[in-house]
Amino acid sequence: MPRGAQTVTFHLKNRQDGTVEATITSLGLSVKTLSFARVAQNGAEVELTLFIFGGSYKGTIGAEGTQMAGIWMQSPGAMPLPLNMRKR
Secondary structure, three states: OOOOOEEEEEEEEEOOOOOOOEEEEEEEEEOOOOOOOOEEEOOOOOEEHHHOEEEEEEEEEEEOOOEEEEEEEEEEEEEEEEEOOOOO
16 A cells, blocks of 8 residues: 555546446556546445556445545555545
């Protein structure tokens, strides 16, 4: 798990076929933008899996749709990662 503060941006885009494309961008990664290999949503529950670094995110979209409370998991641990959401 990276040490110190990291600025990350999650990009989620609805596709015409009903699936979601998700990427993560971080200035702390050697590769700046990575695609999540798996994106699952069941109501307000969201799960994103990034196989390349063994990372995943599980979160719940708030009632207003402007925030997601969740946990970033990457060996050897996990940490809270709340996200602010906005539409482009």
